[in-house]
Amino acid sequence: MSAPVFSIALTLAACASPPPDFRGGGGGIVSVNPCADAMLVRLVPASRIAAISHYSHDPVATSLPIAVARRFRATAGTAEEVIALAPDLVVASSFTAPATRDAFARAGVKTLYLDAPATIAASEAQVRQLAAAVDASAAGERMVTAIERSLPPVPTGRRPAALLFIAGDLATGVGTLLDEMMTRAGFANAATAYGLQFTGRLPAEQLVARPPEVVIAPAGGRGVDLRRRLLPHTVEANFPRQLVNCGGPSIVPAMRRLMAIRAKLA
Template structure:
């Protein structure tokens, strides 16, 4: 028994060492995709990142500090060749011409699937871990999402409606809808037959009377004070803490925030149901 236990410890130690090696296997990683930029910048040591796209220098998209002297590429193969990256990450659709050329030059290019649903989010994170190894921040994000999705969908529903800039709302076919549904909210846009994106006027928002009004963007995007002035009924949402703002990252790299959003929406529903 003692001998078997010692062998098991040795196996676990060897496995740990192998995993650690895979986590540090790449020393010069480049990205040709905005979302992959943000995941690298958030989860990978800065000294291991050789290049990200120029969009990551924009404050609107930057969710992690940009290392000094990092190369900002515009998705062209000739920009990356002199950098000699040992791994180039690309999304499913963008920069495909550059990816093909870099592969033809013998460089290691790996395509990571895009994510437009909760299932695809899990697949995207698994694909990234398969390439980069067991990075603790990445594993934490995976674990949080898996734990939240393993919970049963709450029976006590509250209603919600998403309102984005230009009166855009989100229906049944969108990740945002899935997050609402998993948190126990009935998405009023989906109930009205909206499949993906639709429009809803402020008058319709007031008539529908959602328990929670979900905004996509900050106060500067919606001018809440102005909305409350035009429609005093909306003031009750502001005063009654019946507003929730989806982070901008959900629109261009949901893997960074989906678990937090689902957790926060679930807590919001619990509070709303308790107040009813």
């Protein structure tokens, strides 16, 4: 267990058996946004979190150490289930369905909707937004400081062309948070050569026609064996699945990993 994970686990050790109000409702913060989950556990005491998103209990979708996430109750995110918990605040996604938004509004539930930040600066602003909403501005500033400290100086010199795959043939293009992090780590996003904007699928034919120097992807994912056969001269580097889902505190280990991959190429 790494030091950051161990620290979170110690912080949450006391909530291995959640107090009764965790299970029966009656206040607290309910998050149905997995990226908010990763911020909340670092911003507020565990006793203030009544429930988190079910995605955080999924090893593929979580941005939290799974052992930490499973210390908290999770909901499926339905309006009925969330409202029954009588939360003080619901943290949801800007992609929340209109019917669910209407249900929260009719029930008088205080709700914060967070978008998916496309830049490091936007992610830092979102940390501050959530921190202010849960009266944890000082903790939010510490999180932002940690993000800033993880960023290297803007690199100069040659930039290896790299593709970062989220899963299978789904790659991150330009105009995304991961794209900016790749740039800060010293890579050129090869998605530009394929005309890929934001996030999308890249067929193998395009990769064979113009192979990238580096493929950055979760280990063991679908498509890894095929890429290795088709791109024998392309370096493949592991990028843990947990690091592709969210910004906020995930930026710190993501930058650390990207910089380590770039250093090996040097």
